[in-house]
Amino acid sequence: MSDTFFSGAPHWTWFIILYFFVGGIAGGACFLAAILDWFGRTEDRPVVRTGYYVAAWGAILCGLLLTVDLGQPLRFWHMLVQSHNFPTIMFKAWSPISFGAWVVLSFGAFSVLSALGVMAEEGRIASPALRAMHRGALGKLVAGISALLGFSLAGYTGILLSVTNRPIWADSPWLGALFLASGASTGAATLILLAPGRGATERSLAWLSSFDTQALVVELLILVAFIVSLGSVNRVWLSSWGWGLVLLVGVVGLGILAPLRLHARRQPVANAARLVLLGGFLLRLATMFASEGIERYRVAAGM
Amino acid sequence: MPDAMGFFTDTTVCIGCKACEVACKEWNQLPAENGGIRELSGDSYDNTRRLDGIHWRHVRFIEQFKGPYDGRWLMMSDVCKHCVQAGCLEVCPTGAIIRTEFDTVVIQSDVCNGCRACIAACPFGVIDVNPVSGTAQKCTLCYDRLKVGLEPACSKACPTDSIQFGSIAELRARAQKRVDQLKAQGVDAHLYGADPTGPLGGLNSFYLLVDKDEVYGLPHKPQLPSRNLARSSSFSVASAAVLGILALVGLRKRRMDDMGGAGGRVGGGGPN
Ligand code: SF4
Ligand code: SF4
Numbered sequence: 001m002s003d004t005f006f007s008g009a010p011h012w013t014w015f016i017i018l019y020f021f022v023g024g025i026a027g028g029a030c031f032l033a034a035i036l037d038w039f040g041r042t043e044d045r046p047v048v049r050t051g052y053y054v055a056a057w058g059a060i061l062c063g064l065l066l067t068v069d070l071g072q073p074l075r076f077w078h079m080l081v082q083s084h085n086f087p088t089i090m091f092k093a094w095s096p097i098s099f100g101a102w103v104v105l106s107f108g109a110f111s112v113l114s115a116l117g118v119m120a121e122e123g124r125i126a127s128p129a130l131r132a133m134h135r136g137a138l139g140k141l142v143a144g145i146s147a148l149l150g151f152s153l154a155g156y157t158g159i160l161l162s163v164t165n166r167p168i169w170a171d172s173p174w175l176g177a178l179f180l181a182s183g184a185s186t187g188a189a190t191l192i193l194l195a196p197g198r199g200a201t202e203r204s205l206a207w208l209s210s211f212d213t214q215a216l217v218v219e220l221l222i223l224v225a226f227i228v229s230l231g232s233v234n235r236v237w238l239s240s241w242g243w244g245l246v247l248l249v250g251v252v253g254l255g256i257l258a259p260l261r262l263h264a265r266r267q268p269v270a271n272a273a274r275l276v277l278l279g280g281f282l283l284r285l286a287t288m289f290a291s292e293g294i295e296r297y298r299v300a301a302g303m
Numbered sequence: 304m305p306d307a308m309g310f311f312t313d314t315t316v317c318i319g320c321k322a323c324e325v326a327c328k329e330w331n332q333l334p335a336e337n338g339g340i341r342e343l344s345g346d347s348y349d350n351t352r353r354l355d356g357i358h359w360r361h362v363r364f365i366e367q368f369k370g371p372y373d374g375r376w377l378m379m380s381d382v383c384k385h386c387v388q389a390g391c392l393e394v395c396p397t398g399a400i401i402r403t404e405f406d407t408v409v410i411q412s413d414v415c416n417g418c419r420a421c422i423a424a425c426p427f428g429v430i431d432v433n434p435v436s437g438t439a440q441k442c443t444l445c446y447d448r449l450k451v452g453l454e455p456a457c458s459k460a461c462p463t464d465s466i467q468f469g470s471i472a473e474l475r476a477r478a479q480k481r482v483d484q485l486k487a488q489g490v491d492a493h494l495y496g497a498d499p500t501g502p503l504g505g506l507n508s509f510y511l512l513v514d515k516d517e518v519y520g521l522p523h524k525p526q527l528p529s530r531n532l533a534r535s536s537s538f539s540v541a542s543a544a545v546l547g548i549l550a551l552v553g554l555r556k557r558r559m560d561d562m563g564g565a566g567g568r569v570g571g572g573g574p575n
Contacts, residue, residue: 001517003426003522003523003524003525003526004426004522005522006426006427006428006520006521006522006525007422007423007424007425007426007427007428008353008354008355008422008423008425008428008429008430008431009422009423010419010420010422010423011419011422011432012419012423031546031547031550032550035547035550035551035554036554039551039554040554069418070416070417070418071415071416071417071418071419071432071436071437071438071439072415072416072417072437072438073416075397075414075415075416075417076416078397078398078399078414078415078416079396079397079416079418082398083397083398083413083414084398084414090396090397090398092394092396094393094529094532095393095394095395095396095420096394096532097394097396097418097420098394098396101396151543155539155540155542155543156539158535158539159531159532159535159536159539160420162531162532162535163394163424163528163529163531163532163535164394164420164423164424164528165390165423165424165425165426165525165526165528166423169423170528170531173531173534173535173538174535174538175535176535176536176538176539177535177538177539177541177542180539180542180543180546181542181546184546203557207553207554207557210553211549211550211553214546214549214553215546215549218542218545218546218549222542296353296428296520
């Protein structure tokens with residue numbers, strides 16, 4: 001039995017599950033918006049604009065969720081600045097939680113900048129200068145940085161779990177890649193659902209749906225690699241009625257295979273997108289609770 | 304700089320009196336659980352069950368009984384191992400966890416913001432949240448007492464000297480002698496965490512055990528959480544690259560389709 005079974009559960013539950021889910025969507029949506037901003041066409045602008053809004057609101061929500069989950073929420077800034085050595089920066093590149101705090105902050109800053117640009121583009125802020133900047137090289141640079149930070153946000157959440165000593169999470173190096181792929185698929189799904197409201201064209205949606213299909217295939221492959229890499233530990237998860245079932249039926253069945261089938265049959269993309277979002281949420285839920293629920297010592301010691 | 308200080312716990316002489324648990328609670332003013340109404344475990348004489356934010360010492364009772372007359376008790380006073388390479392300290396994002404001049408590991412309660420990363424990082428399940436402070440807490444190896452030249456409350460209280468406090472070098476020598484003595488008596492004893500070249504660079508709170516490590520709730524080969532960092536990060540970067548390439552190839556295909564469909568002209572909205 002793995003040595004991870006002797007550690008204690010960190011009580012990362014609902015707020016963190018939501019944070020991981022929203023962070024994945026925001027990061028994925030931002031990445032897709034930036035790709036279309038850089039390489040797309042004028043007709044893709046509604047998707048680009050939606051993507052930056054999703055990223056900005058998502059980043060803000062992530063910051064809030066992360067803060068309310070702390071035991072001492074008013075000390076959230078201790079992760080950014082050394083509280084006893086003000087104003088020296090607090091940063092440990094090798095600690096995903098420290099790295100992540102900075103990613104959330106900078107992703108928030110850059111995605112809000114892009115969202116402000118979008119507001120100028122839509123005429124909601126009367127600033128021709130901002131609009132010109134947003135559509136020019138500077139705007140593209142900001143978008144590129146947001147996209148990289150967005151993917152970092154989506155992926156680091158899984159790396160954070162692997163860089164622990166908890167069962168399942170620390171028994172495989174695949175969680176970061178898995179959450180990142182899920183961020184891409186749920187980000188695309190969110191854009192499929194929201195971009196039509198901003199006037200997205202059929203062709204933009206078709207591209208999103210074909211990307212979503214590919215992201216789901218990548219996610220499925222990584223999920224299989226993840227489960228296999230767990231070795232004998234996967235039995236602890238898969239044989240449990242609750243979270244094993246959520247993983248197999250909810251995540252793989254409803255969240256990946258069903259939308260893939262809908263995409264393949266070219267059925268209404270919105271239905272597929274809803275299922276993808278459900279699957280993305282259940283993936284976080286099952287991953288978190290499968291490990292959170294494992295009591296220390298007893299399993300391994302056979303006590 | 305003082306010597307590295309720590310505990311050597313000889314589990315063979317522990318009688319399970321829990322004086323250490325009580326002394327620790329008293330000195331550190333740790334609250335009672337559940338308002339003082341103790342829930343019994345129901346399947347063991349061990350009712351504390353685990354280390355957490357309000358139990359910094361835990362006397363583990365291991366009841367090995369095959370029948371009413373055939374069995375033995377193993378007892379072990381568990382505590383933070385004050386690892387030379389400490390997983391909790393490695394991940395703490397606020398810098399709340401520090402290594403002191405005594406080579407012990409201490410959480411500064413006024414810096415900790417309760418993110419709980421350290422709980423998942425500790426290979427031994429030592430840390431948990433103290434609901435009174437809302438922060439992560441564990442044994443400080445009585446840093447406040449050490450500062451004024453006192454020994455920790457638990458080892459001071461231990462009536463059998465199962466818990467011994469001192470400089471690590473001295474404790475290791477004493478522990479090895481005790482292992483030799485027990486072996487000469489035919490007892491299969493071994494030390495856990497006394498080897499500076501072993502897992503985590505050695506533990507500054509180490510143990511003498513007479514059964515497998517796992518039986519005492521101790522991982523055989525504890526590791527640092529960062530062992531997964533490089534692989535996990537590179538897999539994530541690789542998957543990001545794959546998804547990026549797929550997105551770009553998709554866009555290119557769309558453009559090619561347009562060009563084909565429009566007889567070589569770029570169709571749809573012009574490039575942006
Ligand atoms: S035993 Fe756990 S809490 Fe104690 S120093 Fe080691 S990693 Fe930190
Ligand atoms: S809970 Fe406190 S001590 Fe533990 S990692 Fe977070 S900030 Fe550090």
